[in-house]
Amino acid sequence: MALLSASEWEILVxxxxxxxxxxxxxxxxxxxxxxxxxxxxxxxxxxxxxxVHLPLVLPPVVTGWLLLLAFATDAxxxxxxxxxxxxxxxxxxxxxxxxxxxxxxxxxxxxxxxSIENVDPRLEQAARTLGAxxxxxxxxxxxxxxxxxxxxxxxxxxxxxxxxxxxxITFASNIPGETQTLPLAIYSALQVPGAEGQVTRLAxxxxxxxxxxxxxxxxxxxxxxxxxxxxxx
Amino acid sequence: xxxDVTLTLTRGAxxxxxxxxxxxxxxxxxxxxxxxxxxLLDAVAGLLRPAAGRIVVNGQTLFDSxxxxxxxxxxxxxxYVFQDLRLFPHRTVEQNLRFGAKRAHGADTALGWEHVLExxxxxxxxxxxxxxxxxxxxxxxxxxxxxxxxxxFLLLDExxxxxxxxxxxxxxxxxxxxxxxxxxxxLYVSHDRAEVEQLAHTxxxxx
Numbered sequence: 001m002a003l004l005s006a007s008e009w010e011i012l013v014x015x016x017x018x019x020x021x022x023x024x025x026x027x028x029x030x031x032x033x034x035x036x037x038x039x040x041x042x043x044x045x046x047x048x049x050x051x052v053h054l055p056l057v058l059p060p061v062v063t064g065w066l067l068l069l070a071f072a073t074d075a076x077x078x079x080x081x082x083x084x085x086x087x088x089x090x091x092x093x094x095x096x097x098x099x100x101x102x103x104x105x106x107x108x109x110x111x112x113x114x115s116i117e118n119v120d121p122r123l124e125q126a127a128r129t130l131g132a133x134x135x136x137x138x139x140x141x142x143x144x145x146x147x148x149x150x151x152x153x154x155x156x157x158x159x160x161x162x163x164x165x166x167x168x169i170t171f172a173s174n175i176p177g178e179t180q181t182l183p184l185a186i187y188s189a190l191q192v193p194g195a196e197g198q199v200t201r202l203a204x205x206x207x208x209x210x211x212x213x214x215x216x217x218x219x220x221x222x223x224x225x226x227x228x229x230x231x232x233x
Numbered sequence: 234x235x236x237d238v239t240l241t242l243t244r245g246a247x248x249x250x251x252x253x254x255x256x257x258x259x260x261x262x263x264x265x266x267x268x269x270x271x272x273l274l275d276a277v278a279g280l281l282r283p284a285a286g287r288i289v290v291n292g293q294t295l296f297d298s299x300x301x302x303x304x305x306x307x308x309x310x311x312x313y314v315f316q317d318l319r320l321f322p323h324r325t326v327e328q329n330l331r332f333g334a335k336r337a338h339g340a341d342t343a344l345g346w347e348h349v350l351e352x353x354x355x356x357x358x359x360x361x362x363x364x365x366x367x368x369x370x371x372x373x374x375x376x377x378x379x380x381x382x383x384x385x386f387l388l389l390d391e392x393x394x395x396x397x398x399x400x401x402x403x404x405x406x407x408x409x410x411x412x413x414x415x416x417x418x419x420l421y422v423s424h425d426r427a428e429v430e431q432l433a434h435t436x437x438x439x440x
Contacts, residue, residue, distance in 0.1 A: 125280050126319035128306035130382045131336030140332075144323050 004201060007176070008185075012205060015181040018093055019161035022100035023108075023154060030105055030153060034112035055167075056106040064170025067099060071171075095172030096179040100161035107160050108153040115149020116142075148221055155217035162209055182206050235386070235418035236260055240286025240296075242272050248284070249273075251439065258434035259412045259419040263426070268440025270422040271316065274388045277420060278313045279306035290386050291418060310336065312384030312417070316391045318375040320363035326374050327359040333382020340383030344415065352410060353377045369400035373407070380411070386418040387411070393428060408432060 004012070033052050037045070055063050071078040071089045081087040089095035119142050127137040143150075165183040172179040174188060186202045189195040236255040241248055249269040253260075262270045275281035277288055279295065282303065288296040290311075295304050320329050330349075337344075350356045353373040363371060372392060379387060389408070396404050409432065412419060423429050429436055 120319075122315070122317065122319050123321060125306070126313070126315060126321075127332070128280070129278050129309075129311055129313040130333035130378065131307045131310070132332070133305075133307050141321060 004205075005198075008198065008201060008205075010177060011180060011182060011185045011202065014093065014177070015162055015209075018096045018100055018181055019158055021094075021097040022104060022161045023157045025097065026101040026105050026108060026157060027150075027154070029101075030108035030157070031112055031150070033105075033109045034116055037109065038113045038116040052109050053106045055103050060103065060164075060166025061170050063102060064099060064167035067095075067102065067167065067171040071095070071098065089172065091173050091175060091179065093172075093178050096164075096168050096181055099167040099171045100164040100181075103164050103167050104157035104160040108157040111153035111156055112146065112149045115146035115152070118149075119145045151217060151220045155213050155220075159210055159213050162213075163206070182209075234289070235291060236420060237289040238273075238277070238287070240273075240276060240283040240288060242269065242276055242281065243284045244269065244272060251286075253437040255418075255435040255437065257416075257418060259408075259421055259432050260435040260437060261421045261423055261429040261433035262437050262439045263423060263429045263433075264439035266424055270424075270439050271390055273439065274313070274390055274420065274422055277309075278311050278388055279304060279309050293385070307336070310340065310383060310385040311388055312379030312382055312386070313388040314375050314379045314390065314392055316394060316422075318371050318395070320366075320371060320375060320378070322363055324363075325359065326355065326361050326363065326366070329363065329374060329378050330355075330359075330381050333378060337381055337383030340385075344380050344383075346381065349377050349380050352380075352414075353407065367400075369396050369403065372396055372400075372404055376407070376411070380415070384417060386420065389419060389421045391422055391424070393423070393425070405431070 033048075037049055037052070067089075069075060071081070073079060073082055073088060073090060078089065081089075087094065089098050123145070124137050124141055127141045132140065162181070163183055164181070165187070168179065168181065169184055169187075174180055174184045176185075176188075180188065182202055182205065186199055186206070189198045189202065234254050235257050236253065238254070239252045241250045243249075249272065251269075251273055262273060264270055272281060276283050277290070277295070283296060283298065285298040286296070287294070287298070294300070294302050295309050296302060321332065324332070353376060355370070355373050355377055358366065358370055358374060363374070366374060372395065376389075376392070392408065393401055393404055405428070408421075411417075412432065421429075421432065
């Protein structure tokens with residue numbers, strides 16, 4: 001398509017890849033946190049809650065710096081991941097995905113936690129008395145009843161990831177073709193005299209992606225509402 | 234003995250103790266609200282763990298603190314009709330009714346689909362969502378769901394409480410039919426003396 005240059009396409013594809021991997025990776029983690037926060041009671045829960053929410057309130061630059069401390073190749077965690085899984089994050093697109101995942105996590109946990117809290121445990125008890133074990137109860141009752149929260153979490157997480165800037169530039173740097181996602185590319189183009197056209201095109205792209213995510217989420221929520229009952233009032 | 238129950242439950246600061254045996258047919262647990270009747274049903278269903286005691290139904294030990302037996306709810310094969318019904322809101326009436334079919338399949342106590350639908354008069358409700366049902370209809374679907382799950386015994390918690398006066402007689406007749414036509418032991422909770430005297434073979438005062 002002539003609307004976008006080759007390098008702009010590359011930026012778009014990279015952004016989508018980074019966000020998709022970030023959301024895919026944080027979904028199970030976020031669900032686990034949401035489940036623990038919604039259903040378990042234990043001492044220190046307030047602390048866990050605060051820790052999960054930290055990326056939401058910290059300056060993103062600080063989050064990026066903390067990631068740098070934890071995942072640098074000479075840091076214990078970074079070295080461990082490099083040695084066992086061959087995963088490196090610094091100056092790699094995987095680093096951009098990790099930063100986006102961490103920044104999206106609190107929003108995803110919040111959305112899913114609310115929806116899990118709204119599932120009536122008495123319905124799960126009923127399923128158990130009807131012969132369903134824990135797993136079938138979870139997949140047939142709990143999961144469908146909090147599906148809307150999971151959709152909402154995916155969309156929120158995607159929107160947050162696609163717009164991630166501070167933690168990404170601090171942790172994974174701003175390397176064209178590797179870690180330069182849409183917001184980073186817009187920032188770079190703003191530094192270059194005469195690149196207003198590119199800034200505009202990339203900004204429009206950002207708006208379209210965010211709008212698309214919103215419309216998709218509305219559609220998903222409506223569709224699941226229709227499936228579940230012509231009765232929804 | 235259909236039911237042989239001796240147990241203590243801890244509810245907050247209170248200790249509740251129960252002991253009764255009952256023969257076949259319908260056994261009513263009768264007592265004022267707040268006496269712990271529902272807690273007792275929950276314990277029999279495996280939803281509430283007793284502090285100590287023993288629960289034997291139809292010769293099968295469901296719980297025995299001494300012998301460290303504690304069957305999971307899904308292993309107890311009880312058809313529990315909750316006072317608040319607990320129909321699954323995201324599933325149609327038919328999907329609700331078929332939810333327990335897996336366990337019913339192969340159970341020697343399994344009741345036939347048509348038989349239960351005809352007994353309860355719910356053939357025309359199959360495509361509806363639970364939220365669109367009237368109180369009496371939802372009550373019959375909840376009973377149907379329990380009957381179709383291959384239960385070895387039934388637990389009915391105040392099945393007439395959420396039904397208006399006009400539907401009361403109808404549900405009462407229905408419970409009599411279930412009691413007489415199906416050879417299932419029934420544990421029935423109520424605070425209404427007249428209802429209990431009309432239905433029960435054995436009356437167990439609680440509280």
